[in-house]
Amino acid sequence: MSFINYSTREINCKIVYYGPGLCGKTANLQYIYDKTDPNLKGKMISLATETDRTLFFDFMPLKLGEIKGFKVRFHLYTVPGQVFYDASRKLILKGADGVVFVADSQMDRMDANLDSFDNLRDNLKEHGYDLDTIPLVLQYNKRDLPDIVPVKELEEALNFRGVKSFEAIAIKGVGVFETLKQIAKEIIIKLKG
Amino acid sequence: MDNLFWLSDEKILEKFEVELNRLKVESNAKATFLIDKNGQLIGSSKNTENYDKTSIGALVAGNVAATGGLANLLGEKEFSILFHEGENEHVHISLVAGKLILVVIFDETTSLGLIRLRVKKSLKVFEKLLRDLEKSSQENNRENIFSDITEDDIDNLFNIGGE
Numbered sequence: 276m277s278f279i280n281y282s283t284r285e286i287n288c289k290i291v292y293y294g295p296g297l298c299g300k301t302a303n304l305q306y307i308y309d310k311t312d313p314n315l316k317g318k319m320i321s322l323a324t325e326t327d328r329t330l331f332f333d334f335m336p337l338k339l340g341e342i343k344g345f346k347v348r349f350h351l352y353t354v355p356g357q358v359f360y361d362a363s364r365k366l367i368l369k370g371a372d373g374v375v376f377v378a379d380s381q382m383d384r385m386d387a388n389l390d391s392f393d394n395l396r397d398n399l400k401e402h403g404y405d406l407d408t409i410p411l412v413l414q415y416n417k418r419d420l421p422d423i424v425p426v427k428e429l430e431e432a433l434n435f436r437g438v439k440s441f442e443a444i445a446i447k448g449v450g451v452f453e454t455l456k457q458i459a460k461e462i463i464i465k466l467k468g
Numbered sequence: 469m470d471n472l473f474w475l476s477d478e479k480i481l482e483k484f485e486v487e488l489n490r491l492k493v494e495s496n497a498k499a500t501f502l503i504d505k506n507g508q509l510i511g512s513s514k515n516t517e518n519y520d521k522t523s524i525g526a527l528v529a530g531n532v533a534a535t536g537g538l539a540n541l542l543g544e545k546e547f548s549i550l551f552h553e554g555e556n557e558h559v560h561i562s563l564v565a566g567k568l569i570l571v572v573i574f575d576e577t578t579s580l581g582l583i584r585l586r587v588k589k590s591l592k593v594f595e596k597l598l599r600d601l602e603k604s605s606q607e608n609n610r611e612n613i614f615s616d617i618t619e620d621d622i623d624n625l626f627n628i629g630g631e
């Protein structure tokens with residue numbers, strides 16, 4: 276749910292990074308955080324376990340430029356990917372304006388990608404959203420590793436909507452800003468109506 | 469555009485802040501904030517520059533969402549009050565008509581009893597203001613500021629570093 280404040284002239288939108296455990300969601304946020312001008316970002320908050328697995332969410336506020344005198348802000352969230360944190364995932368998805376689905380390109384994570392994608396559909400539905408219409412961008416991450424699924428196959432398995440998709444190496448930043456820009460674009464275009 | 473939350477009536481927003489200040493002073497608290505359930509700040513008491521309000525908003529909203537999920541699990545509609553007790557600082561969180569979140573930060577110079585009493589009084593005021601706000605958003609159809617933006621406008625948003 277975008278939030279427009281006419282008295283402070285601000286527009287706030289919420290982007291959620293979704294995907295199976297260890298696919299690189301936190302790595303995306305971390306890279307964005309590291310590369311963004313300090314004046315344009317707030318604190319990155321990671322609610323993680325002692326072994327650095329996301330327990331509840333990562334959060335990072337990002338100030339972009341202005342549209343017609345309105346400051347545009349994006350709040351980026353990641354969900355915990357592990358299957359048993361489903362209740363938390365659902366909570367974070369609430370109020371999302373757009374979703375980045377991060378897939379793990381490794382062969383042996385394909386089932387996890389598909390399960391997570393189905394789970395995204397179910398959880399969106401519970402909030403009254405539709406995976407077929409919500410602003411969505413796909414990211415095929417970990418392209419640097421051996422034994423990865425060809426992009427064509429990933430497209431066939433996940434991209435039934437034909438949305439924009441990006442190959443990425445999140446830890447090196449490859450594809451990270453491209454993905455973010457695209458989802459921001461999709462959200463604003465949707466607001467345009 | 470029903471998926472938007474508009475804060476358009478400045479007069480009502482000012483009244484929220486007046487009440488946030490009154491609550492702060494009368495309960496002898498350190499700071500008061502009003503946020504929505506997604507963690508967006510709606511208003512705060514005066515002299516709160518030293519608080520990281522964006523982070524507070526996100527964490528309190530996550531906190532309320534998590535306890536709300538727990539409530540549902542136990543067959544409760546919601547837990548309408550949350551209280552976190554630290555060694556020096558304490559946080560009192562309550563829901564305004566189930567829609568907004570009132571946060572009061574206080575220390576040993578006051579007491580939980582006083583905070584609760586004053587919060588209860590303020591909640592009534594906030595509930596009324598919230599109704600006014602909802603009414604005014606329905607009546608005022610603001611221009612759609614997005615209607616004629618271009619791809620270039622969107623690209624220009626992204627001069628934020630990165631590559």
Ligand SMILES: Nc1nc2c(ncn2[C@@H]2O[C@H](COP(=O)(O)OP(=O)(O)O)[C@@H](O)[C@H]2O)c(=O)[nH]1
Nearest residue numbers: 296297298299300301302356416417444445446
């Ligand atoms: N080789 C490689 N490792 C990655 C990449 N992205 C993330 N990782 C690693 O994968 C692990 C899980 O990443 P993380 O961002 O915590 O995953 P999350 O569970 O989706 O948040 C970490 O050890 C990362 O360093 C990538 O593109 N390539």
Ligand SMILES: [Mg+2]
Nearest residue numbers: 300301328329
């Ligand atoms: Mg993570």
